[in-house]
Amino acid sequence: MLANWGRTESLTLLAKMLEQHNGVTHELLDEQGSRTGVHYLRALLVSTGVLEERDEHMSRLRNFCQEYVAEVEDVEMRHVLSRYAQWHIVGGRRVGSSGLTSNQDYSARQSVRAARRFLDRLILRGQHLGECTQRDIDRWVLGAKTLTFVHWLKDQRLLAAELEVPERHIDAAVATNDPENHWTLARRLLHDSKSGGVEERVVGCLVLLYGQPLTRIVQLTRDDLIEKWSPAEWCTTDLSECAPAT
Structure with missing residues:
Protein backbone atom coordinates (compact mmCIF):
# COMPACT_ATOMS: atom_id res chain seq x y z
CA MET A 1 0.00 0.00 0.00
CA ASP A 55 -8.17 32.05 -2.38
CA GLU A 56 -6.82 29.48 -4.80
CA HIS A 57 -8.35 30.93 -7.96
CA MET A 58 -6.92 34.37 -7.19
CA SER A 59 -3.50 32.93 -6.42
CA ARG A 60 -3.47 30.94 -9.66
CA LEU A 61 -4.57 34.03 -11.59
CA ARG A 62 -1.69 36.06 -10.16
CA ASN A 63 0.78 33.32 -11.04
CA PHE A 64 -0.67 33.03 -14.54
CA CYS A 65 -0.34 36.78 -15.14
CA GLN A 66 3.27 36.85 -13.95
CA GLU A 67 4.28 33.94 -16.16
CA TYR A 68 2.27 35.10 -19.18
CA VAL A 69 3.59 38.66 -19.03
CA ALA A 70 7.17 37.44 -18.63
CA GLU A 71 6.95 35.76 -22.05
CA VAL A 72 6.68 39.15 -23.83
CA GLU A 73 10.15 40.03 -25.11
CA ASP A 74 9.52 43.70 -25.96
CA VAL A 75 10.33 45.67 -22.78
CA GLU A 76 7.83 48.49 -23.37
CA MET A 77 4.97 46.14 -24.20
CA ARG A 78 5.81 43.84 -21.30
CA HIS A 79 5.68 46.77 -18.88
CA VAL A 80 2.29 47.90 -20.23
CA LEU A 81 0.84 44.39 -20.10
CA SER A 82 2.15 43.94 -16.55
CA ARG A 83 0.43 47.14 -15.40
CA TYR A 84 -2.82 46.12 -17.04
CA ALA A 85 -2.78 42.58 -15.69
CA GLN A 86 -1.72 43.40 -12.13
CA TRP A 87 -3.64 46.59 -11.43
CA HIS A 88 -6.66 46.52 -13.73
CA ILE A 89 -7.42 42.81 -14.09
CA VAL A 90 -6.18 41.25 -10.84
CA GLY A 91 -6.48 44.32 -8.66
CA GLY A 92 -9.81 45.31 -10.16
CA ARG A 93 -11.62 42.00 -9.60
CA ARG A 94 -14.65 42.16 -7.32
CA VAL A 95 -14.20 39.18 -5.05
CA GLY A 96 -17.00 37.80 -2.88
CA SER A 97 -16.66 36.33 0.59
CA SER A 98 -15.99 32.88 -0.90
CA GLY A 99 -13.16 34.19 -3.08
CA LEU A 100 -12.67 34.48 -6.81
CA THR A 101 -14.92 32.16 -8.81
CA SER A 102 -13.73 29.90 -11.63
CA ASN A 103 -15.74 32.00 -14.13
CA GLN A 104 -14.06 35.20 -12.92
CA ASP A 105 -10.68 33.51 -13.19
CA TYR A 106 -11.42 32.39 -16.76
CA SER A 107 -12.73 35.82 -17.78
CA ALA A 108 -9.68 37.56 -16.34
CA ARG A 109 -7.29 35.27 -18.18
CA GLN A 110 -9.13 35.85 -21.45
CA SER A 111 -8.81 39.61 -20.95
CA VAL A 112 -5.06 39.34 -20.43
CA ARG A 113 -4.70 37.06 -23.46
CA ALA A 114 -6.69 39.53 -25.60
CA ALA A 115 -4.47 42.38 -24.42
CA ARG A 116 -1.36 40.49 -25.41
CA ARG A 117 -2.79 39.69 -28.86
CA PHE A 118 -3.36 43.41 -29.43
CA LEU A 119 0.21 44.22 -28.39
CA ASP A 120 1.59 41.34 -30.48
CA ARG A 121 -0.05 42.86 -33.57
CA LEU A 122 1.78 46.12 -32.98
CA ILE A 123 5.06 44.34 -32.26
CA LEU A 124 4.70 42.37 -35.51
CA ARG A 125 4.38 45.65 -37.42
CA GLY A 126 7.29 47.23 -35.55
CA GLN A 127 5.03 49.83 -33.93
CA HIS A 128 5.11 51.40 -30.48
CA LEU A 129 1.84 52.19 -28.70
CA GLY A 130 2.27 55.85 -29.57
CA GLU A 131 2.36 54.89 -33.24
CA CYS A 132 -0.94 52.98 -33.11
CA THR A 133 -3.34 54.35 -35.73
CA GLN A 134 -7.11 54.57 -36.01
CA ARG A 135 -6.94 51.84 -38.63
CA ASP A 136 -5.21 49.56 -36.10
CA ILE A 137 -8.02 50.24 -33.61
CA ASP A 138 -10.76 49.69 -36.20
CA ARG A 139 -9.26 46.39 -37.33
CA TRP A 140 -9.02 45.22 -33.73
CA VAL A 141 -12.62 46.20 -33.00
CA LEU A 142 -13.91 44.13 -35.90
CA GLY A 143 -12.36 40.90 -34.66
CA ALA A 144 -12.03 41.31 -30.89
CA LYS A 145 -14.48 39.93 -28.35
CA THR A 146 -13.64 42.60 -25.79
CA LEU A 147 -12.55 46.23 -25.96
CA THR A 148 -11.51 46.45 -22.31
CA PHE A 149 -7.80 46.71 -23.02
CA VAL A 150 -7.98 49.43 -25.68
CA HIS A 151 -10.32 51.43 -23.44
CA TRP A 152 -7.78 51.06 -20.63
CA LEU A 153 -4.98 52.20 -22.95
CA LYS A 154 -7.05 55.24 -23.87
CA ASP A 155 -7.84 56.04 -20.23
CA GLN A 156 -4.15 55.72 -19.34
CA ARG A 157 -3.27 58.10 -22.21
CA LEU A 158 -1.05 55.48 -23.80
CA LEU A 159 -2.73 56.00 -27.18
CA ALA A 160 -2.79 59.15 -29.28
CA ALA A 161 -5.47 61.57 -28.08
CA GLU A 162 -7.21 61.72 -31.46
CA LEU A 163 -7.85 57.97 -31.64
CA GLU A 164 -11.46 56.90 -31.09
CA VAL A 165 -12.54 53.67 -29.43
CA PRO A 166 -16.23 52.66 -29.68
CA GLU A 167 -18.13 52.09 -26.47
CA ARG A 168 -19.48 48.66 -27.35
CA HIS A 169 -19.62 46.01 -30.05
CA ILE A 170 -22.21 45.82 -32.79
CA ASP A 171 -22.86 42.13 -32.10
CA ALA A 172 -23.81 42.90 -28.50
CA ALA A 173 -25.94 45.88 -29.44
CA VAL A 174 -27.98 44.26 -32.18
CA ALA A 175 -29.03 41.34 -29.97
CA THR A 176 -32.31 43.03 -29.11
CA ASN A 177 -35.95 42.47 -29.98
CA ASP A 178 -36.98 46.05 -29.21
CA PRO A 179 -37.85 47.82 -32.53
CA GLU A 180 -37.22 51.28 -31.05
CA ASN A 181 -33.82 50.16 -29.82
CA HIS A 182 -33.18 48.74 -33.27
CA TRP A 183 -33.81 52.02 -35.09
CA THR A 184 -32.04 54.12 -32.45
CA LEU A 185 -28.91 52.07 -32.97
CA ALA A 186 -29.26 52.26 -36.77
CA ARG A 187 -29.50 56.08 -36.64
CA ARG A 188 -26.50 56.21 -34.35
CA LEU A 189 -24.40 54.09 -36.69
CA LEU A 190 -25.39 56.21 -39.68
CA HIS A 191 -24.79 59.64 -38.14
CA ASP A 192 -22.51 59.31 -35.08
CA SER A 193 -18.85 58.99 -36.03
CA LYS A 194 -17.99 58.07 -32.43
CA SER A 195 -20.18 54.95 -32.49
CA GLY A 196 -17.37 52.88 -34.02
CA GLY A 197 -14.91 52.58 -36.83
CA VAL A 198 -16.08 53.02 -40.43
CA GLU A 199 -15.96 49.29 -41.16
CA GLU A 200 -17.86 48.43 -37.98
CA ARG A 201 -20.58 51.01 -38.69
CA VAL A 202 -21.05 49.77 -42.27
CA VAL A 203 -21.34 46.16 -41.13
CA GLY A 204 -23.79 47.17 -38.41
CA CYS A 205 -25.99 49.03 -40.89
CA LEU A 206 -26.03 46.10 -43.30
CA VAL A 207 -27.14 43.83 -40.46
CA LEU A 208 -29.71 46.22 -38.98
CA LEU A 209 -31.21 47.70 -42.15
CA TYR A 210 -30.97 44.81 -44.62
CA GLY A 211 -30.67 41.75 -42.39
CA GLN A 212 -27.58 40.60 -44.25
CA PRO A 213 -25.73 37.65 -42.68
CA LEU A 214 -22.06 38.12 -41.82
CA THR A 215 -21.14 35.27 -44.19
CA ARG A 216 -22.40 37.41 -47.08
CA ILE A 217 -20.97 40.68 -45.78
CA VAL A 218 -17.41 39.35 -45.59
CA GLN A 219 -17.60 38.50 -49.31
CA LEU A 220 -18.22 42.12 -50.35
CA THR A 221 -15.47 43.93 -52.26
CA ARG A 222 -14.92 47.54 -53.32
CA ASP A 223 -16.53 46.72 -56.67
CA ASP A 224 -19.83 46.12 -54.83
CA LEU A 225 -19.89 49.73 -53.58
CA ILE A 226 -21.68 52.63 -55.27
CA GLU A 227 -19.95 55.81 -54.13
CA LYS A 228 -22.74 58.21 -55.10
CA TRP A 229 -26.40 57.80 -56.06
CA SER A 230 -28.59 60.51 -57.54
CA PRO A 231 -32.18 60.98 -56.24
CA ALA A 232 -33.45 59.53 -59.52
CA GLU A 233 -31.43 56.39 -59.02
CA TRP A 234 -32.82 56.04 -55.50
CA CYS A 235 -36.37 56.25 -56.86
CA THR A 236 -35.83 53.68 -59.60
CA THR A 237 -33.80 51.16 -57.66
CA ASP A 238 -35.43 47.80 -57.19
CA LEU A 239 -35.30 47.50 -53.39
CA SER A 240 -36.26 43.86 -53.62
CA GLU A 241 -32.62 43.22 -54.48
CA CYS A 242 -31.72 44.46 -51.01
CA ALA A 243 -34.24 42.29 -49.21
CA PRO A 244 -32.94 40.55 -46.08
CA ALA A 245 -31.45 37.16 -46.72
CA THR A 246 -33.38 34.16 -45.54
Whole structure:
Protein backbone atom coordinates (compact mmCIF):
# COMPACT_ATOMS: atom_id res chain seq x y z
CA MET A 1 0.00 0.00 0.00
CA LEU A 2 2.70 2.47 1.02
CA ALA A 3 4.77 1.43 -1.98
CA ASN A 4 1.87 2.32 -4.27
CA TRP A 5 1.49 5.71 -2.60
CA GLY A 6 5.19 6.34 -3.06
CA ARG A 7 4.80 6.10 -6.82
CA THR A 8 2.20 8.84 -6.98
CA GLU A 9 3.30 12.28 -8.14
CA SER A 10 1.91 14.03 -5.08
CA LEU A 11 3.68 11.92 -2.49
CA THR A 12 6.92 11.98 -4.49
CA LEU A 13 6.72 15.77 -4.60
CA LEU A 14 5.97 15.97 -0.87
CA ALA A 15 8.96 13.76 -0.02
CA LYS A 16 11.23 15.85 -2.25
CA MET A 17 10.12 19.14 -0.69
CA LEU A 18 10.52 17.83 2.85
CA GLU A 19 14.01 16.65 2.00
CA GLN A 20 15.07 19.91 0.34
CA HIS A 21 13.23 22.48 2.44
CA ASN A 22 12.24 20.62 5.59
CA GLY A 23 8.69 21.83 5.09
CA VAL A 24 5.98 22.82 2.61
CA THR A 25 4.50 26.25 1.94
CA HIS A 26 2.11 27.67 -0.63
CA GLU A 27 4.99 29.59 -2.20
CA LEU A 28 7.09 26.45 -2.63
CA LEU A 29 4.15 24.66 -4.22
CA ASP A 30 3.59 27.62 -6.57
CA GLU A 31 7.11 27.12 -7.88
CA GLN A 32 6.17 23.60 -8.98
CA GLY A 33 3.78 24.85 -11.68
CA SER A 34 0.15 23.95 -12.35
CA ARG A 35 0.37 20.17 -12.57
CA THR A 36 -2.50 18.06 -11.27
CA GLY A 37 -0.26 16.48 -8.64
CA VAL A 38 0.61 19.90 -7.23
CA HIS A 39 -3.07 20.89 -6.96
CA TYR A 40 -3.94 17.59 -5.32
CA LEU A 41 -1.12 17.86 -2.77
CA ARG A 42 -2.06 21.43 -1.90
CA ALA A 43 -5.73 20.52 -1.42
CA LEU A 44 -4.72 17.58 0.77
CA LEU A 45 -2.46 19.70 2.97
CA VAL A 46 -5.10 22.40 3.31
CA SER A 47 -7.83 19.91 4.22
CA THR A 48 -5.64 18.40 6.94
CA GLY A 49 -4.69 21.79 8.37
CA VAL A 50 -1.01 21.64 7.41
CA LEU A 51 -1.42 24.67 5.11
CA GLU A 52 -3.73 27.63 5.63
CA GLU A 53 -6.66 27.97 3.25
CA ARG A 54 -6.30 30.69 0.64
CA ASP A 55 -8.17 32.05 -2.38
CA GLU A 56 -6.82 29.48 -4.80
CA HIS A 57 -8.35 30.93 -7.96
CA MET A 58 -6.92 34.37 -7.19
CA SER A 59 -3.50 32.93 -6.42
CA ARG A 60 -3.47 30.94 -9.66
CA LEU A 61 -4.57 34.03 -11.59
CA ARG A 62 -1.69 36.06 -10.16
CA ASN A 63 0.78 33.32 -11.04
CA PHE A 64 -0.67 33.03 -14.54
CA CYS A 65 -0.34 36.78 -15.14
CA GLN A 66 3.27 36.85 -13.95
CA GLU A 67 4.28 33.94 -16.16
CA TYR A 68 2.27 35.10 -19.18
CA VAL A 69 3.59 38.66 -19.03
CA ALA A 70 7.17 37.44 -18.63
CA GLU A 71 6.95 35.76 -22.05
CA VAL A 72 6.68 39.15 -23.83
CA GLU A 73 10.15 40.03 -25.11
CA ASP A 74 9.52 43.70 -25.96
CA VAL A 75 10.33 45.67 -22.78
CA GLU A 76 7.83 48.49 -23.37
CA MET A 77 4.97 46.14 -24.20
CA ARG A 78 5.81 43.84 -21.30
CA HIS A 79 5.68 46.77 -18.88
CA VAL A 80 2.29 47.90 -20.23
CA LEU A 81 0.84 44.39 -20.10
CA SER A 82 2.15 43.94 -16.55
CA ARG A 83 0.43 47.14 -15.40
CA TYR A 84 -2.82 46.12 -17.04
CA ALA A 85 -2.78 42.58 -15.69
CA GLN A 86 -1.72 43.40 -12.13
CA TRP A 87 -3.64 46.59 -11.43
CA HIS A 88 -6.66 46.52 -13.73
CA ILE A 89 -7.42 42.81 -14.09
CA VAL A 90 -6.18 41.25 -10.84
CA GLY A 91 -6.48 44.32 -8.66
CA GLY A 92 -9.81 45.31 -10.16
CA ARG A 93 -11.62 42.00 -9.60
CA ARG A 94 -14.65 42.16 -7.32
CA VAL A 95 -14.20 39.18 -5.05
CA GLY A 96 -17.00 37.80 -2.88
CA SER A 97 -16.66 36.33 0.59
CA SER A 98 -15.99 32.88 -0.90
CA GLY A 99 -13.16 34.19 -3.08
CA LEU A 100 -12.67 34.48 -6.81
CA THR A 101 -14.92 32.16 -8.81
CA SER A 102 -13.73 29.90 -11.63
CA ASN A 103 -15.74 32.00 -14.13
CA GLN A 104 -14.06 35.20 -12.92
CA ASP A 105 -10.68 33.51 -13.19
CA TYR A 106 -11.42 32.39 -16.76
CA SER A 107 -12.73 35.82 -17.78
CA ALA A 108 -9.68 37.56 -16.34
CA ARG A 109 -7.29 35.27 -18.18
CA GLN A 110 -9.13 35.85 -21.45
CA SER A 111 -8.81 39.61 -20.95
CA VAL A 112 -5.06 39.34 -20.43
CA ARG A 113 -4.70 37.06 -23.46
CA ALA A 114 -6.69 39.53 -25.60
CA ALA A 115 -4.47 42.38 -24.42
CA ARG A 116 -1.36 40.49 -25.41
CA ARG A 117 -2.79 39.69 -28.86
CA PHE A 118 -3.36 43.41 -29.43
CA LEU A 119 0.21 44.22 -28.39
CA ASP A 120 1.59 41.34 -30.48
CA ARG A 121 -0.05 42.86 -33.57
CA LEU A 122 1.78 46.12 -32.98
CA ILE A 123 5.06 44.34 -32.26
CA LEU A 124 4.70 42.37 -35.51
CA ARG A 125 4.38 45.65 -37.42
CA GLY A 126 7.29 47.23 -35.55
CA GLN A 127 5.03 49.83 -33.93
CA HIS A 128 5.11 51.40 -30.48
CA LEU A 129 1.84 52.19 -28.70
CA GLY A 130 2.27 55.85 -29.57
CA GLU A 131 2.36 54.89 -33.24
CA CYS A 132 -0.94 52.98 -33.11
CA THR A 133 -3.34 54.35 -35.73
CA GLN A 134 -7.11 54.57 -36.01
CA ARG A 135 -6.94 51.84 -38.63
CA ASP A 136 -5.21 49.56 -36.10
CA ILE A 137 -8.02 50.24 -33.61
CA ASP A 138 -10.76 49.69 -36.20
CA ARG A 139 -9.26 46.39 -37.33
CA TRP A 140 -9.02 45.22 -33.73
CA VAL A 141 -12.62 46.20 -33.00
CA LEU A 142 -13.91 44.13 -35.90
CA GLY A 143 -12.36 40.90 -34.66
CA ALA A 144 -12.03 41.31 -30.89
CA LYS A 145 -14.48 39.93 -28.35
CA THR A 146 -13.64 42.60 -25.79
CA LEU A 147 -12.55 46.23 -25.96
CA THR A 148 -11.51 46.45 -22.31
CA PHE A 149 -7.80 46.71 -23.02
CA VAL A 150 -7.98 49.43 -25.68
CA HIS A 151 -10.32 51.43 -23.44
CA TRP A 152 -7.78 51.06 -20.63
CA LEU A 153 -4.98 52.20 -22.95
CA LYS A 154 -7.05 55.24 -23.87
CA ASP A 155 -7.84 56.04 -20.23
CA GLN A 156 -4.15 55.72 -19.34
CA ARG A 157 -3.27 58.10 -22.21
CA LEU A 158 -1.05 55.48 -23.80
CA LEU A 159 -2.73 56.00 -27.18
CA ALA A 160 -2.79 59.15 -29.28
CA ALA A 161 -5.47 61.57 -28.08
CA GLU A 162 -7.21 61.72 -31.46
CA LEU A 163 -7.85 57.97 -31.64
CA GLU A 164 -11.46 56.90 -31.09
CA VAL A 165 -12.54 53.67 -29.43
CA PRO A 166 -16.23 52.66 -29.68
CA GLU A 167 -18.13 52.09 -26.47
CA ARG A 168 -19.48 48.66 -27.35
CA HIS A 169 -19.62 46.01 -30.05
CA ILE A 170 -22.21 45.82 -32.79
CA ASP A 171 -22.86 42.13 -32.10
CA ALA A 172 -23.81 42.90 -28.50
CA ALA A 173 -25.94 45.88 -29.44
CA VAL A 174 -27.98 44.26 -32.18
CA ALA A 175 -29.03 41.34 -29.97
CA THR A 176 -32.31 43.03 -29.11
CA ASN A 177 -35.95 42.47 -29.98
CA ASP A 178 -36.98 46.05 -29.21
CA PRO A 179 -37.85 47.82 -32.53
CA GLU A 180 -37.22 51.28 -31.05
CA ASN A 181 -33.82 50.16 -29.82
CA HIS A 182 -33.18 48.74 -33.27
CA TRP A 183 -33.81 52.02 -35.09
CA THR A 184 -32.04 54.12 -32.45
CA LEU A 185 -28.91 52.07 -32.97
CA ALA A 186 -29.26 52.26 -36.77
CA ARG A 187 -29.50 56.08 -36.64
CA ARG A 188 -26.50 56.21 -34.35
CA LEU A 189 -24.40 54.09 -36.69
CA LEU A 190 -25.39 56.21 -39.68
CA HIS A 191 -24.79 59.64 -38.14
CA ASP A 192 -22.51 59.31 -35.08
CA SER A 193 -18.85 58.99 -36.03
CA LYS A 194 -17.99 58.07 -32.43
CA SER A 195 -20.18 54.95 -32.49
CA GLY A 196 -17.37 52.88 -34.02
CA GLY A 197 -14.91 52.58 -36.83
CA VAL A 198 -16.08 53.02 -40.43
CA GLU A 199 -15.96 49.29 -41.16
CA GLU A 200 -17.86 48.43 -37.98
CA ARG A 201 -20.58 51.01 -38.69
CA VAL A 202 -21.05 49.77 -42.27
CA VAL A 203 -21.34 46.16 -41.13
CA GLY A 204 -23.79 47.17 -38.41
CA CYS A 205 -25.99 49.03 -40.89
CA LEU A 206 -26.03 46.10 -43.30
CA VAL A 207 -27.14 43.83 -40.46
CA LEU A 208 -29.71 46.22 -38.98
CA LEU A 209 -31.21 47.70 -42.15
CA TYR A 210 -30.97 44.81 -44.62
CA GLY A 211 -30.67 41.75 -42.39
CA GLN A 212 -27.58 40.60 -44.25
CA PRO A 213 -25.73 37.65 -42.68
CA LEU A 214 -22.06 38.12 -41.82
CA THR A 215 -21.14 35.27 -44.19
CA ARG A 216 -22.40 37.41 -47.08
CA ILE A 217 -20.97 40.68 -45.78
CA VAL A 218 -17.41 39.35 -45.59
CA GLN A 219 -17.60 38.50 -49.31
CA LEU A 220 -18.22 42.12 -50.35
CA THR A 221 -15.47 43.93 -52.26
CA ARG A 222 -14.92 47.54 -53.32
CA ASP A 223 -16.53 46.72 -56.67
CA ASP A 224 -19.83 46.12 -54.83
CA LEU A 225 -19.89 49.73 -53.58
CA ILE A 226 -21.68 52.63 -55.27
CA GLU A 227 -19.95 55.81 -54.13
CA LYS A 228 -22.74 58.21 -55.10
CA TRP A 229 -26.40 57.80 -56.06
CA SER A 230 -28.59 60.51 -57.54
CA PRO A 231 -32.18 60.98 -56.24
CA ALA A 232 -33.45 59.53 -59.52
CA GLU A 233 -31.43 56.39 -59.02
CA TRP A 234 -32.82 56.04 -55.50
CA CYS A 235 -36.37 56.25 -56.86
CA THR A 236 -35.83 53.68 -59.60
CA THR A 237 -33.80 51.16 -57.66
CA ASP A 238 -35.43 47.80 -57.19
CA LEU A 239 -35.30 47.50 -53.39
CA SER A 240 -36.26 43.86 -53.62
CA GLU A 241 -32.62 43.22 -54.48
CA CYS A 242 -31.72 44.46 -51.01
CA ALA A 243 -34.24 42.29 -49.21
CA PRO A 244 -32.94 40.55 -46.08
CA ALA A 245 -31.45 37.16 -46.72
CA THR A 246 -33.38 34.16 -45.54
